[in-house]
Amino acid sequence: MGDDFERQLRDQLDREARQVGRFPDPLRARIQDAIEPRRRLGITQQLALAGALVIFIGLLAVGVAQLRGFKGGPVPAATPTPATSVAPSAGPSAQPSASALSFTCDAGSGGGPSGSNLTALRVAHHSGYDRITFQFDGGLPAYSITPQSNAQFTQDASGQTVVLMGSSGLRIVFHDSSGHTPSGQQTYTGSTDLEPNLPSVREVREIGDFERVLSWGVGIAGSPCYHVSELSGPTRLVIDVQAP
Amino acid sequence: MVAMDPAFERIIDRCRDGDREAFAEVVSRYGLQVLRTARLIVRDQQLAEDVVQETFVRAWRRLGSLEHDDLGPWLLRIATNESISAWRRRNRFQALAERFGRLREAPAGPSSEERMDLDRALGRLSPELRAVVVLHYYQDLSVEDTARTLRQPVDTIKSRLKVALRRLRELTGSKEDSNG
Numbered sequence: 001m002g003d004d005f006e007r008q009l010r011d012q013l014d015r016e017a018r019q020v021g022r023f024p025d026p027l028r029a030r031i032q033d034a035i036e037p038r039r040r041l042g043i044t045q046q047l048a049l050a051g052a053l054v055i056f057i058g059l060l061a062v063g064v065a066q067l068r069g070f071k072g073g074p075v076p077a078a079t080p081t082p083a084t085s086v087a088p089s090a091g092p093s094a095q096p097s098a099s100a101l102s103f104t105c106d107a108g109s110g111g112g113p114s115g116s117n118l119t120a121l122r123v124a125h126h127s128g129y130d131r132i133t134f135q136f137d138g139g140l141p142a143y144s145i146t147p148q149s150n151a152q153f154t155q156d157a158s159g160q161t162v163v164l165m166g167s168s169g170l171r172i173v174f175h176d177s178s179g180h181t182p183s184g185q186q187t188y189t190g191s192t193d194l195e196p197n198l199p200s201v202r203e204v205r206e207i208g209d210f211e212r213v214l215s216w217g218v219g220i221a222g223s224p225c226y227h228v229s230e231l232s233g234p235t236r237l238v239i240d241v242q243a244p
Numbered sequence: 245m246v247a248m249d250p251a252f253e254r255i256i257d258r259c260r261d262g263d264r265e266a267f268a269e270v271v272s273r274y275g276l277q278v279l280r281t282a283r284l285i286v287r288d289q290q291l292a293e294d295v296v297q298e299t300f301v302r303a304w305r306r307l308g309s310l311e312h313d314d315l316g317p318w319l320l321r322i323a324t325n326e327s328i329s330a331w332r333r334r335n336r337f338q339a340l341a342e343r344f345g346r347l348r349e350a351p352a353g354p355s356s357e358e359r360m361d362l363d364r365a366l367g368r369l370s371p372e373l374r375a376v377v378v379l380h381y382y383q384d385l386s387v388e389d390t391a392r393t394l395r396q397p398v399d400t401i402k403s404r405l406k407v408a409l410r411r412l413r414e415l416t417g418s419k420e421d422s423n424g
Contacts, residue, residue, distance in 0.1 A: 005418045006381065006409070012362040013382040017280040020289070023272070027279075027293050031271055034297060035264060035304040232268060 025234050032231050033122065033133055033238075101129065103225040103242045107146045110230060111174070111237070114139030117187040118179050118214060119234075123196045123204055129227070129240040130201040132218065134172075136235040137187055141177035141214075143237060145170055147224035153217040156208020164219030165195065165202035170226060172239070174214040179206070200243040256315065259307050271300055274316065278323045284378045285327035287367055288334075295330050299323040317393045320383070324375045324394060331371040365415035373408040376401055 116138025124131050151166040179188035192206035200220055208215035218224075222244055229238040252273070258266035278299055283292035299322045303310075310318060366374060379390045380401075391401040413419070 005413060005416075008362060008418075009377070009409075009412065010381050012366070013284060013378060016363065016366075017284055017382060020276065020280050020283055020292075023275040023279060024293065027296060028268070028271060028275065030293075030297050031300045032264060032268060034301050035267060229264065231265065 029120075029133075029135060029234055029236065032236070033124070033131070036126065101227040101240055101242075103129075103227050103240075105147055105223060105225040107144065108226075108228055109142070109144040110228070111140040111142040113176060114141045115176050116141055116235065117177055117181060118174070119187050121188065121190055121194070121204070121216075123194055123198065123201055125196075125198045125243065126240070129243050130196075130198040132201060132204060132239045132241065134174075134216075134237045134239075136177070136237075138235065140230055140235050140237060142175040144173050144175075145226065145228060145239065146173075147226070149224075151203075151217075151219040153205075153207045156213060156215050157210040162205065162207060162217070164205055164217055165197075166219030166221045168220045168222065168224040170218040170220065170224050170239070170241070171207075172216045172218065176212050177214045178212055179209050179214065182212075198243070200241045256307070256310075259304070267300075267304055270303075270315075274319050275300075277316075278319055281320060281378055281383065282323050282327045284382055285324065285371055285375050286331045286334075287374075291330055291334060292327070295323060295326045298326050298330075302326075317389075320379070321393050321395065324379065328371040328375060360415055362412065362416055365412050368415055369408055369411060373404055373411070376404040377408050377412075380405060 114136070116136040118134060119137045120133075120135035122131075122133040122135075124133075148169045148171060151164040151169045153162050153164065153169065153171060154160070155162055179192075180186045194204045195202065196204070200222055201218060202221050203217075203219035205217050205219075206215070207217045218239075218241070220241060223242065225242040227240040227242075229240070230236075231238055255266045255269050259270060275296065279292060279296045282295040282299070283289060286292050286295060299319060302322050303319055360368075366377070369377065375394070376390060379385045379393060380387065383390075385393060387401050387405065388398055391398045394401070
């Protein structure tokens with residue numbers, strides 16, 4: 001197989017494919033943001049799930065037998081059946097979302113010296129949590145996350161108090177980082193005050209970008225408990241805030 | 245089937261354990277190939293990127309049921325099916341019209357003035373035909389591997405390739421080689 005026309009066809013497809021030179025970083029980030037945390041079930045959980053399934057099928061069979069009895073059909077087995085049956089709680093779902101995350105309400109920190117700058121910030125609701133994603137143009141800068149029992153923040157440099165929406169908050173500080181390069185070129189051009197009004201995250205606001213210390217405040221409805229993930233390609237700090 | 249290197253098998257295992265960092269490596273390894281394939285089928289960069297996102301999200305959810313050796317073809321199958329569905333969703337009217345035969349081209353192919361280049365001719369194929377052409381001529385899969393990837397009978401793939409080539413020749417005004 002392989003006449004001139006087929007060769008031309010191969011060349012054409014190859015040319016067209018090569019128009020996509022590399023895998024786009026924003027797409028990589030979209031995929032990472034879209035995938036839910038997932039854990040493989042342990043053997044105990046698998047056994048529990050199998051047991052629950054067997055009990056459920058048993059109860060279903062008993063129910064069908066009872067139904068036949070009501071219709072006047074023969075009921076061969078006089079199995080005693082409970083008047084009411086409550087299915088045992090099935091173990092964790094195969095793809096737990098928020099339940100797979102371990103949330104903490106304590107302060108946390110991570111990252112390291114990198115000198116990178118913020119390029120994007122996204123906020124979105126997922127089942128059981130609200131996700132805040134900070135994206136950087138280099139390695140993940142050293143950061144600290146501090147929960148607080150109110151949504152009141154002190155702005156860096158000015159010392160002014162700002163009150164965000166919500167009843168509690170998270171203060172997120174990135175060291176040796178900024179929304180612009182040291183030469184002044186803006187790297188983050190998005191909003192510095194987002195009001196996504198999600199179940200948990202009510203407001204995300206920049207509260208300081210001064211002398212390479214970048215601070216953001218998060219106004220939260222409910223407890224300021226979170227789960228943090230550090231992702232690469234591109235570098236992101238993902239904070240999942242527990243939602244009711 | 246191509247056996248994976250042990251290091252990559254460990255990455256897949258980490259993915260199965262819910263390690264999203266590990267999954268980023270899967271995306272790095274297969275992303276460009278999947279994106280190019282999707283783009284060739286849907287012929288639109290934005291739509292192709294949506295297809296790729298959906299492909300990897302589905303893959304992440306179903307990784308538990310995957311055999312190690314099958315990751316590449318498995319991703320290609322998801323991407324191809326998703327590309328066809330995405331193209332159909334975007335071109336509902338055209339798909340409907342095709343079904344009822346309202347958008348028939350001139351049966352004997354275009355006149356010399358109307359002859360089109362291969363690029364445009366490929367755009368005239370249905371996404372199902374284009375998918376087979378892309379897997380066979382771009383991915384260089386054999387007819388059997390194309391059939392395996394798409395979970396279609398070999399005869400169906402042969403027939404689709406034949407129809408696609410005939411259509412492309414008609415549209416571009418190319419003559420079939422006497423020895424081909």
